[in-house]
Amino acid sequence: MGSCLSAAGDGEQASASSVSGTHQFTIRGYSATKGIGVGKSILSWYFTVDGRTLFVRYYPDGYNFQSSGFIAFYVQTLYKPVCRPVRARFTFELLRPDGSVAYALRSDRPCNFDTHCNSWGIRAFVARNDLEGAYLGVLHQDAIKVRCTVEVVNSQRKRRGGGRQATVASASDYAANAIRFFISGTAPFDVKFSVGGVTFEAHALVVAAQSEWFAAALYGHGGGERWVEAGLPCIPISGTTPEAFQGVLHYVYHDALPEELIKAKGEAVMMPQLFEAADMFLVGRMKAMCASRLRQFINDDTVRSIMELAQAHSCEELQQACQKHLGRPRP
The missing domain is CATH 3.30.710.10 (Potassium Channel Kv1.1; Chain A)
Known part of the structure; x- marks a missing residue:
């Protein structure tokens, strides 16, 4: 079974309006994670942002059956907040072996981590075919590097050097x-x-x-x-x-x-x-x-028509996906 291994270097930065933290981890044995089942997840190590303990859930076979063609990432608080709800944005990034960002998606708005829901994420983060393809170049030695950044936008931390609580500006709406x-x-x-x-x-x-x-x-x-x-x-x-x-x-x-x-x-x-x-x-x-x-x-019956559609509308990524399917070894 594959695993999520956290990397050193997790950090946290504070400003007057928000506190953000970054957690990087490696999914080793990627091929072994496939097939664990739709809706089943693998957890990263814990990390802390604005005093809250968080972890990432990785769904190799999809969050649900409607999105089973995609991998999903969710960020979750270790405990449901008891007092103050946490409003936070999050970003997931796939990194190439050299550390550069190959693919990233950010939540479209701050999400409420509260007593009603303490887990938010992106169900259709990236198509599995794209993840495994050479175009992104993120799968290396059967491992994937992932970076998660969480920005708490309603932080109530105090500024250093002063006893007064910082005034927090809400995120742009x-x-x-x-x-x-x-x-x-x-x-x-x-x-x-x-x-x-x-x-x-x-x-x-x-x-x-x-x-x-x-x-x-x-x-x-x-x-x-x-x-x-x-x-x-x-x-x-x-x-x-x-x-x-x-x-x-x-x-x-x-x-x-x-x-x-x-x-x-x-x-x-x-x-x-x-x-x-x-x-x-x-x-x-x-x-x-x-x-x-x-x-x-894309399958044996549709690959030709989808290829023609991709060529007619100059979609290189879709063409490459079709070519990859056509180039697969046949039994």
């Missing part, structure tokens, strides 16, 4: 507030799109901020007539489906894939459409997320 405001409907929509006979309403500034395609189409490049100025009653969009366009708008407003739509229509059906739409509207992060999900569907 600008993005969450903006999303909440726009989806509330308080601000009237100012642009309409017609896709396959279906009309969608949106805010021009919002879609332009998330998509270079919309930015250029709606506001131009400094010259000529622009859609916003033309005052068109409804802008026609071709080359995509209403469902895929709905998915793009969902991502634009929520910064996440439309999981309910994917579940309703079927992931195998919707993911290629969302991937193509993300590429069409130049939403890079959404395209990368879709590509990662598409890798789960």
